Amino acid sequence: MSRSLRHGALAATATAFSIVTLSACGAGNNAETLQIRPDNAATSVGTIKIQNVNVLTQPEGGADGTAVVAATLFNDGTEREVLEAVTLPGSDAEVNLQAADGKGPIVVPAGGQVIIGGKGNASAVIENSGEAARNGDVQQVVFKLSRTGDVGLGASVFPAEGFFEDFGPSPKAEAPSPKPNATASETPSGDGETPGTPEGETPGTPADGAGAEGAQGADGPQGDTGAEQGAAR
Template identity: 60%
Template sequence: MSRSLRRGALAATAIVISIGALSACGAGNDAQTLGIKPDSAATTIGDIRIQNANVITQPERNAAGPAVVTATLFNNGAAQQTLDAITLPGTSATVQLHAAKGAGPIVVPAGGKVVLGGKGNAAAVIENGREAARNGNVQSVVFKFSRTGDVPLGVFVVPATSYFTGFGPSSLPAVPSETPATTPSGSATPGAPSGSPSESASGAAGPTDAASASQSAG
């Protein structure tokens, strides 16, 4: 093969490799092309790393109801931290935090992680979610931790469809309800005196007994 032909073959090979690499990158960034998890916000400040952060709204476009903040919270420090609050700067929305069991603070253990959103996990509920966030926007979110302090980042606002179906506003931890006190068996009916003797057991003589006593005396 001549030198010019060899150069042409090498150039063609380089073009094919370049096109293949660009195609792979394009597919990797297009979640719908490969049907994989979409890109989500992530950041690290101090011992805290936040991954997979999103604001997820109701699945129907015009549906009213809460939205949720989802994320995975990592604590790379030697001491546990609590997630004290989540705020959405630029909005009047409030975010209610729920531990996985529905009571107490959300604790991120030392060297461990906590998932916000999804069945059986902790939750961060935006009560007026439709007014606070619009699908397709990037919303500023600030996570406030007991030791690290504020961890801000911009997150995508997406509906609870497709990949996010199981992480949407309907997936809240169950709050244990108080069981009403049961009435002990055998207790008296309200309004009736407890343990009052019946007329036959009280020893009071009825009309028949009085007549019999009179005849005996005669």
């Protein structure tokens, strides 16, 4: 290799090394280029970061029943934030909020986080979910915080299946099946009559003619014949 070629190769190597070094220094340990961003909707305003936001509907594409908003809220500030409301602009859907313990508001502690959706976590339930966007659409979601104010972003709408199964709404309750009606086998035989009783007769009453025969035995011809025989003697 000639002397000029060796110098050119060394210069190119030095330049490439300088670019890599400067890029690494510019990135720093906390640079956005080194962080893994979630695939789901995320945004930040001031000290509040909201990640993994989705609207989850009934599994198997069911249109009826409730839906939920799933998200994770981070608070990098020194004072707590209270999630006062979640709204879905462009729809009349109402979102009911509930803390993880079922009491009080949803609080994002200072220097902490709160998860919305999933067993044991806080919840944001969309009661009239038919007003929300359909599966596959993007629904605008606004989180109203006590100190930061409104933080909005577009969230994807998915059925609560696969990865989202544990974060979705409770399955729609099925209507109870009607009780079976009384069948013919439960109805007494004989159209309400007492079994074993001839038609038109009362249980325990002698059949026709029995009373007449008894009367004849007392006052009939046989009794008269006995009286006449006694007189003749």
